[in-house]
Amino acid sequence: MTLRNKAVIVGVGESDIGRLPHMTGLGLNAQAARRALADAGLKHTDVDGLLTAYSFTEPYFMLGSVLAEYLGISPKYGGSLVVGGASPTAMLHHAAQAVSTGAAEVVLVCAGENRATGMSRDDAVSALSAVGHPYFEAPYGIGIPSLYAMVATAYMERYGTKREEMAAVSVTFRDNALKHPNAQMKTPLTLDEVIASKPISDPLCMYDCCLISDAGGAFVVTTPERAKDLPGREVYLAGIGEAHTHEHLTSAPSLTEFGAEISGRTAYGMAGLGPEDMDLAMLYDCFSIVPIIEMEELGLAPRGEGGARFAEGQARIGGRLPVNTHGGMLSHAHAGAVGGLMAIVEAVRQLRGEAGERQTQGASAALVHGEGGVMSSHCTAILTAEAR
Incomplete structure (x- = not known):
């Protein structure tokens, strides 16, 4: 199925960036989400789909559900997607499929964590060692x-x-x-x-x-038809x-x-x-x-x-x-994952x-x-x- 022109991005946002010891990973996601929704001219209650990636600083088992809880939304479509740095672009793929099939109307996509201040250097090395094969590389x-x-x-x-x-x-x-x-x-x-x-x-x-940063980012995906009711300028997924x-x-x-x-x-x-x-x-x-x-x-x-x-x-x-x-x-x-989302x-x-x-x-x-x-x-x- 082609997704050409069936989904649009109507809002984007990024959190404050740098070393932010007063911010949690969830807080960075929330700040970026709030800014993306404001950019789109939407409220959090308009969101019926939520996708997020992963976090080393706050490794919840069900991060998507935790973030929904934190943001005060109850999506009918959601989850966490983990394909490393490709996660944000892949989440765009999933969000476009969701809105084009009617699984959701407004999908919020978030990623980010407080990796600069929320974990030590030793913790970072340990967490990232998971990328290596446990038998043939990591040892x-x-x-x-x-x-x-x-x-x-x-x-x-x-x-x-x-x-x-x-x-x-x-x-x-x-x-x-x-x-x-x-x-x-x-x-x-x-x-x-x-x-x-x-x-x-x-x-x-x-x-x-x-x-290595503390940072969060977000964007909002919907249909071209829904975008007609919004104040901003939409960008098409071709x-x-x-x-x-x-x-x-x-x-x-x-x-x-x-x-x-x-x-x-x-x-x-x-x-x-x-x-x-x-x-x-x-x-x-x-x-x-x-x-x-x-x-x-x-x-x-x-x-x-x-x-x-x-x-x-x-x-x-x-x-x-x-x-x-x-x-x-x-x-x-x-x-x-926020590095790819900022792109x-x-x-x-x-x-x-x-x-x-x-x-x-x-x-x-x-x-x-x-x-x-x-x-x-x-x-x-x-x-x-x-x-x-």
């Missing part, structure tokens, strides 16, 4: 940065991606974040600073790795696709070929659009190598040329194809023309890509300013 002490470093090394060897090009990703997104009033990082960053920063797992250094190739890296079919190509092909086909039609892209950027791989798998650059697009400034605001105009997870915010928030603001000095002029189509695990789960969405 050897490998962590998420090392798993992505393996991917980076293999990709650099096969396609010629340069270390300086990866550093250019971090610099580009930092420059973009400086134009966002709510971004966590507020100081400029240079190529030399990225390359000279603390080594984490060769070839990745500290500034090649995403932030196409969406998923691909789940593995969970653990030891089971990955390849260290250089992943599922973004598959999910992207599905999304483009549903939307009736191609890579050449995209005005901007929001690419998952947990590590600096990842948006380069995604750009190439999604057809936004030829294989082996994605890094050069960043190094040449083509991904900057005002460039040939702006990427992560809010600063991404490397410079805007990252707290579990949807930014894409909606861009397509509405509400991004201020970050604005991509004439933006009418945006690609959002979420990735979870270690290049494991992929979901690509294409959003448009008008129905096509």
